[in-house]
Amino acid sequence: MSEASGFALSSSLGLTLVVLFGIAWIAFGWYLGRANKTHEDFALAGRNVGFALAAATAMATWVTSNTTLVAPQLTYQFGIWGMVGYSFAALGLILFAPLAARIKRLMPNGYTSGDFIRLRYGRTAWWVFIIISVVYAFGWLISLGMAGGILLEALSGLDYHIGMSAILLICVGYTLFGGLRAVIATDFIQALIIIVGVVLIAWFLIDTVSLESIHHEVQSNHPQLLDLLFPAAIMFLFNNIFFGLGEIFHSNVWWSRALAFKGKVAFKAYLLGGFLWLPIPIVTGFIALAAPQLGIFPPSADMVGPMVAAEVLGKIGAVVVFIVVFSALASSLDSLLAATSDLVTRDIYHKLLNPQASDKHLLRFNRYSILGLGIVTWLFCLPQIATLGALLNFAGAFVASTIFPVVLGLYQRRLTGTYAAAAMALGTLSGLIGYFAIGFYVAALLSCIVSAAICGLGLLTSRARFDWQQLNEKEEPTS
Amino acid sequence: MPKLDGFSIHIALLFLITLLARPAAAQSTPDTEQAQTTTEYQLFLSTERSREGYFVVSLDQPPQAQLTLQQSSDKNFNKIDAEFVWFGDFTDMTLTGFGDGDYFFRLKPTAVATSNVVQLQVQHYPSWQAYGLFFTGLFLFCILVVTLIGLHMRTRRQEVA
Numbered sequence: 001m002s003e004a005s006g007f008a009l010s011s012s013l014g015l016t017l018v019v020l021f022g023i024a025w026i027a028f029g030w031y032l033g034r035a036n037k038t039h040e041d042f043a044l045a046g047r048n049v050g051f052a053l054a055a056a057t058a059m060a061t062w063v064t065s066n067t068t069l070v071a072p073q074l075t076y077q078f079g080i081w082g083m084v085g086y087s088f089a090a091l092g093l094i095l096f097a098p099l100a101a102r103i104k105r106l107m108p109n110g111y112t113s114g115d116f117i118r119l120r121y122g123r124t125a126w127w128v129f130i131i132i133s134v135v136y137a138f139g140w141l142i143s144l145g146m147a148g149g150i151l152l153e154a155l156s157g158l159d160y161h162i163g164m165s166a167i168l169l170i171c172v173g174y175t176l177f178g179g180l181r182a183v184i185a186t187d188f189i190q191a192l193i194i195i196v197g198v199v200l201i202a203w204f205l206i207d208t209v210s211l212e213s214i215h216h217e218v219q220s221n222h223p224q225l226l227d228l229l230f231p232a233a234i235m236f237l238f239n240n241i242f243f244g245l246g247e248i249f250h251s252n253v254w255w256s257r258a259l260a261f262k263g264k265v266a267f268k269a270y271l272l273g274g275f276l277w278l279p280i281p282i283v284t285g286f287i288a289l290a291a292p293q294l295g296i297f298p299p300s301a302d303m304v305g306p307m308v309a310a311e312v313l314g315k316i317g318a319v320v321v322f323i324v325v326f327s328a329l330a331s332s333l334d335s336l337l338a339a340t341s342d343l344v345t346r347d348i349y350h351k352l353l354n355p356q357a358s359d360k361h362l363l364r365f366n367r368y369s370i371l372g373l374g375i376v377t378w379l380f381c382l383p384q385i386a387t388l389g390a391l392l393n394f395a396g397a398f399v400a401s402t403i404f405p406v407v408l409g410l411y412q413r414r415l416t417g418t419y420a421a422a423a424m425a426l427g428t429l430s431g432l433i434g435y436f437a438i439g440f441y442v443a444a445l446l447s448c449i450v451s452a453a454i455c456g457l458g459l460l461t462s463r464a465r466f467d468w469q470q471l472n473e474k475e476e477p478t479s
Numbered sequence: 480m481p482k483l484d485g486f487s488i489h490i491a492l493l494f495l496i497t498l499l500a501r502p503a504a505a506q507s508t509p510d511t512e513q514a515q516t517t518t519e520y521q522l523f524l525s526t527e528r529s530r531e532g533y534f535v536v537s538l539d540q541p542p543q544a545q546l547t548l549q550q551s552s553d554k555n556f557n558k559i560d561a562e563f564v565w566f567g568d569f570t571d572m573t574l575t576g577f578g579d580g581d582y583f584f585r586l587k588p589t590a591v592a593t594s595n596v597v598q599l600q601v602q603h604y605p606s607w608q609a610y611g612l613f614f615t616g617l618f619l620f621c622i623l624v625v626t627l628i629g630l631h632m633r634t635r636r637q638e639v640a
Contacts, residue, residue: 076575077533095624098631221561222576224532224603231609232531238616245623292576299569301533307566403623411630439530445616452619 009310009318014156017322018163022170025330029174029182049184051269054261057184058273060191060331061253062093067281068325069147070392072305074236075285076298079218079225081233083285088237089244093274096248100258100266102410106471112339113255113406114347119471120409121417128424130347132398133250137340138380139395140247141373144333145381147302151325154303155310155318164381167326171333172374175341176367180260183334190327194280197324201309201317202283208312209290217293225289236441239396243444246399249406253339341369396444397435401427401451408455413466419458427451518543520586520594528600533575536584536597541568547587548572554583554596562587577601 009017049057067086074082107116114133118126145164152163174182218225227233248254258266288304291297294311298304306325310318345366350357357365405420431447518540525535536548546565551558565572579601586594 076573077531079576095627098627102631102634218576224578225576229606229609230532231604231606234609235604235612237613238620239612241620242616295564295566297563297566297572297574299566299571299573300535301573301575304573407623407627407630411627411634442612445612445619449615449619452622 009156009315009322011156011158013319014152014158014322015162017319017326018152018166018170021323021326021330022166022173025170025186026173026177028186029176029178031178032182032185033178049257049261049265051262051265053184053188054257054265054269055272055276056191057187057257057335058093058254058270059276060187060194060328061257061335062089062248062273062277063191063194063280063328063331067277068284068328069150069302069305071281071285072288072308073302074240075225075288076291076301076304078233078236079222079230079289080228081230081237083282083289085233085237085240086281086285087278088241089281090274090278091241092244092248093270093277095245096254096258097267097270097274099249099407099410100254100261100270101264103255103258104261104264104266106410106468107259107473109473110259110471111256111346112343113250113252114343115351115473116255116409116471117405117420118347118351119473120466121405121420125405125417125421125424126347128421129250129402130343132402132424132428133252133340133343135398136247136251136395137336137343137373138377139392140336141333141340141377142380143392144329144336145377147329148326149381150300150303151306151322151329154298154306155322161382165378167329167333168374168378168381171330171337172370175334175337176370179366180256180338183338184257184260186334187331190331193327194324194331195276197320197327198280198283200320201287201313201324204313204317205287205290205309209293214290214293218289222292232439232441235439239393239441239443239445242400242403242448243393243396246396246401246403246444246448250399250402251339252343253335256339256342337370337373340373341366344369344373393440393443394435396440397431397447398428400431400444400447401425403448404452404455408459412459413468414462414464415455415458416462416464419454419462423451423454423458426454517590518592520546520592522584522586522594522597524584524597524599527598528602529577530602530604532577532601532603533573534577534599536572536574538565538570541570542592544589544591546592549585549587551583552580554598556583556585556596579603 071083071086074086076082078085103110103116110116114126114130117129121129145168146160148167149160149162149164152158152166153160174186178185215226224230254270258270261269284305287308290312291304291308294308296304296307296311298307306318306321309321313320345362349365349369350362354361401424405415405423408415409420427447427450430450431443434446435443520542521539523537523539525537538546542565548563548565549556549559550561550563552560563572563574582599582601583596584599585596586592
């Protein structure tokens with residue numbers, strides 16, 4: 001740390017890095033965006049993404065503020081279980097692999113996860129699903145914007161609002177120009193940066209601060225972090241798994257990729273992406289266990305990762321941390337902007353408000369949606385309302401209720417729209433009650449339990465036989 | 480007319496006596512004077528009872544000098560159990576990994592800083608509640624995985640047939 005300010009980077013260096021990154025990514029987005037001729041090109045990259053890019057985008061998108069800032073936060077708060085439990089979120093990608101293959105087969109012309117819910121369960125369930133999707137999308141967008149601000153503040157002392165505004169501006173910029181094509185291409189580069197950077201940080205940390213000294217300090221002064229029977233951590237474990245499953249199973253970020261991947265690539269890409277992702281939270285989480293040994297007790301638990309890495313690695317290390325975390329944030333933020341704007345354009349504007357809209361008109365509306373989402377997110381990010389972990393887990397109450405309706409909807413003909421809508425609505429309500437009455441570490445679990453019970457009841461009582469052909473919706477020709 | 484040497488010595492002695500007679504603080508420069516002022520900080524806790532063993536300790540103002548937080552199980556601080564150096568000029572410090580018990584915190588009293596004493600109780604969730612949720616989660620997860628894999632394989636077989 002620099003003795004003068006207590007921060008690893010000077011404010012001017014932090015700002016210079018942001019500006020350089022911003023120019024590079026936006027120029028790259030503009031370059032890739034020149035190939036986009038239709039709305040399908042812009043929203044689904046022409047449905048022609050190959051295996052290497054597909055696996056990289058699956059992995060990079062899932063490496064986000066969750067992995068780089070929240071995994072260390074949860075390790076700092078819950079110890080070993082926080083670190084190991086967080087890596088189980090890889091199960092979301094791994095279990096989505098068969099679903100992605102099924103989605104591609106059932107909906108070769110589909111656009112969004114909202115399309116599926118509308119065609120499979122009808123309007124009532126669609127409305128419930130859209131509310132859940134919007135709450136989740138904004139929860140994640142806000143957490144990513146906040147993470148940008150927190151990162152810069154932790155490393156350089158630069159005001160939170162500057163970092164937060166910068167990352168939003170950069171990601172909105174290149175997504176606006178390049179669409180999903182730019183998002184996936186930048187994800188590929190960002191995935192390489194993340195893997196190399198995380199390995200470098202772990203290497204230097206173990207080399208500088210020995211495992212023995214970290215273990216001794218934690219055992220002496222923070223023994224609960226090494227306790228495998230830590231009650232709150234045990235309660236958190238499956239909650240985190242269901243939260244991760246809910247995020248991936250329902251979100252258009254993952255559905256749009258499944259639909260954009262070429263042929264039978266989706267299954268293998270999600271499987272490989274999941275296995276590549278699995279060790280990353282272990283490494284980023286481990287960093288937090290070194291904090292007490294280094295005398296770092298952060299002002300906010302979500303700042304612990306960058307602060308420890310910067311302390312151990314010095315100025316060069318702080319630059320590496322900045323590049324890795326900024327890449328991780330950008331790879332998720334751009335994906336979410338693209339996927340949510342698709343949902344707004346396709347599900348709300350095209351299917352509900354203006355069915356006659358031409359392809360050119362939809363392309364223009366999609367771009368306005370990205371811009372609008374960026375502005376609304378920026379407004380929500382201005383007051384730093386909660387820690388990242390708490391904010392994300394609030395969304396867990398919503399998304400975990402969609403797991404069983406999505407899985408059963410893709411494979412089971414008998415589940416009807418009424419039961420699916422009730423499962424999502426009552427599951428969410430139960431999760432929220434758990435969130436406020438017990439704590440954030442039970443919200444997703446309670447939500448999923450109630451939703452599963454209602455879906456089970458629906459299967460037992462229903463005699464319906466859904467026709468899978470209804471999912472293969474043909475587009476009306478528009479000029 | 481007095482002798483110049485004698486006069487000078489007398490003046491010097493008088494000056495020395497005057498200086499020594501003044502309080503020590505009066506001889507310090509303005510900078511030193513500021514550093515010696517004791518600041519009374521107010522400590523706050525994010526919660527009085529933590530169920531997870533982590534919590535935030537806050538200061539009412541940014542630290543003016545290097546501060547150290549002391550932890551003790553005794554409210555009179557007869558035995559100091561741990562010390563935590565305050566990081567940078569942040570007003571908050573997040574502490575973690577505490578087992579069940581009562582803890583007292585204060586800033587290490589120095590010439591430049593003192594504080595009030597704050598008390599925290601750590602009481603983790605009961606084991607039955609933790610295990611109950613753990614095994615419920617495990618059961619539900621097994622149902623989900625078996626359902627998903629079973630349905631997927633059945634659909635694949637139907638498609639092949």
